[in-house]
Amino acid sequence: MGIRFSHYDPEGFYDELYEEKGQPRPGSALLLRKFASLPEGELQKRQQAAERVILNMGMTFGVYGSADGHEQIFPFDIVPRIVSATDWEHIESGLRQRMRALNLFIDDVYHDQKILKNGVIPNDLIYSSKGFLQPCMGLHPPHGIWCHIAGIDLVRISDGRYYVLEDNMRCPSGVAYVLEARQVMKRTFPELFDAYRVRPVDGYPSQLLDTLRHLSDLPDPTVVILTPGIYNSAYYEHSLLAQKMGMELVEANDLVVVDGSVHMRTTKRLQRVDVIYRRINDDYLDPLAFRRDSVLGVPGLMESYKRGRVALANAPGTGVSDDKAIYAYIPKIINYYLAEEPILPNVPTYICSDTGDRTYVLEHLDQLVVKATNEAGGYGMMIGPHASKQERADCARRIEADPRNYIAQPTLALSRVPTLVEDHLEGRHVDLRPYVLYGREVYVLPGGMTRVALRKGSLVVNSSQGGGNKDTWVLS
């Protein structure tokens, strides 16, 4: 007698595995039958086994200020999220559309600014965006592509539709957890992979490598990953990708610009670098170009980039497209550049720099989620219904002091996935971050990072704030 699944209750939320209480969705019936047939305690044993695998793999994320090597083991739940082939087809086409439109948008912003001239987006919204970089005006990245690697956060709500929650067009992280979660699941439930036809995710590193090599005209370019170093919370991912792509993982100190070209310092000589997959923010790329006070970065890198001596992925300046206030205009952006309707809708968004919106937001703070326009990782976020009176008042003050820096969205009833809690399953809220690459064509990894808010009732899925991870199975 294993876990009693008849007790599991979606409680009115959209559940990714159940249509309603006692009624699994077609794609998950097999999984749930299998779970139900496991002997008492077996699921917990497998959960523990998975955690041991994760510990021995050293699969961690950095947390600042912890004494023990700065790391925490990534929390992982062994009940996967299952995405049907039809749903995935829809997601994939929506993401392709968005990736193309956003790249056209960025290119336009840094050249002719037709979209501003035509009055689709207010001028000052662009110029006040922290992600807009004046030094990038007029630059021509290879093939006109600015954002090569994106992670686009989707949520599904009670109506069963997927919405885009945010676009991460700068240095999206998390793909390593997608690759490793799958390894862990294969070790934990080999028999399920025999029974299911789950689309593999292992092709990502080679797709990424192709995308990066596409940035150079050379037959065999030297491609490196630039990391801030082991204290960065995503360092694990940087090294994993470097390992899987067989390229050097460099820190800024390893690079030097000599005679206008970027080189890395090796034990024997300086070696020319052609393409840099940089995982450091625009601000810290080059102290000569952006932050003169910064000791980080590679002096002269931007100049070399401008001259086309080295390619950067993503290109500096892509942050203008994932500014959370500009996000509200993305449906219009898609329409403007592609003359298409957005396949994946946006979440309704109130822009606090707009007087009418701001008034509404300030009056409905207890119902809304407020986000800083230029932050990621759940930082600077206020969830109205869960916040204290004091927190809401503080938030209101911050909005009034700097309205451009805030947007608000309705609190969404995120879909849930059954999650192992002690000896039984309970629904927990999830989101989904698929990964999109833009090289010769747009590629969408069939899978993604399903983040789960492990705390009961919580809507915050960020790993720094009590979130965990699940494997995402896209069925073929």
Added chain:
Amino acid sequence: MLSRVASSIYWLNRYIERAENYARFMEVNLNLSLDLPRGTTEQWEPLVATTGDHERFTGRYGKATRETVIQFLLADATNSNSILSCLLAARENARTVREVISTEMWEQVNRFYLMVRDGVSKGLSSKTLHTFLTDVKANSHLFLGITDATMSHGEGWHFARLGRLLERADKTSRILDVKYFMLLPTVAEVGTPFDIIQWSALLKSASALEMYCKQHGRISPNTVAEFLILNPNFPRAIRYCLIKAEDSLHAIVGSESDRHSNLAEKRLGRLRSEMDYADMADILSAGLHEFFDDFQLKLNRTDDAIYETFFALRPVEGNMQKEKVQ
């Protein structure tokens, strides 16, 4: 290979080897203590002296007892050379080069670290200490084996071997020094059963007892010292370490074995050839302890030269200005 990466691989291996040798230090002292005649007090202070961290120890613990010394050498996170610190440092270094080493190597460093961390946090009694020290050695050997079996024997591997062997040469000299400090043999004691027991304990701690016996049979202080210093075939002997380290250095540089093209090769080559032409009579007449002092100093200079030659990130003469004017 990136200078930073080469440096991390070098230090990764030095730290693993250091942890292993600290386990050997403690083991030799534990073994020697067990055999002490009744009424003699255990000598733990010399052990600290041989590590070169004597001042730090006294400042922190004062008196050297079995507990304080073991705490200091094994579990003290503020002692950058304790076994715990070595594993932490080894793992940090491994993390910075994960893309260069094999997954199996990384997982072994990680497991090794977790084993030490858990052992330390559980607390080690005299009952569990022996097993723990044995596990430290076994984990180090496992890492070495995995490295040999899963990493291409190219530049990175040679930096690994270079680091490991230089560390080992240094520590073998210090293990021999433990015995020297432990008991300055009076002429009357040399060759007594007690003296023999001590020397064989020392051989055991260097995993050298069987190999020594095969070659020499009888245990005598001079031949034991000779075996651990000058034997060209025993992998923990100082001379062996220097010969193979030099091979790796030449492989890294790509130079012929009897030439030198940089300071590191020059210093290591000179030190190795001193061992080639040394004999025990010379060493003993100069004094064993003095010999080790001199050796350790020269080894440190070799390490400095390796740093200067391969790892140091010197400013590069670039010409951005000229480029901008054009």
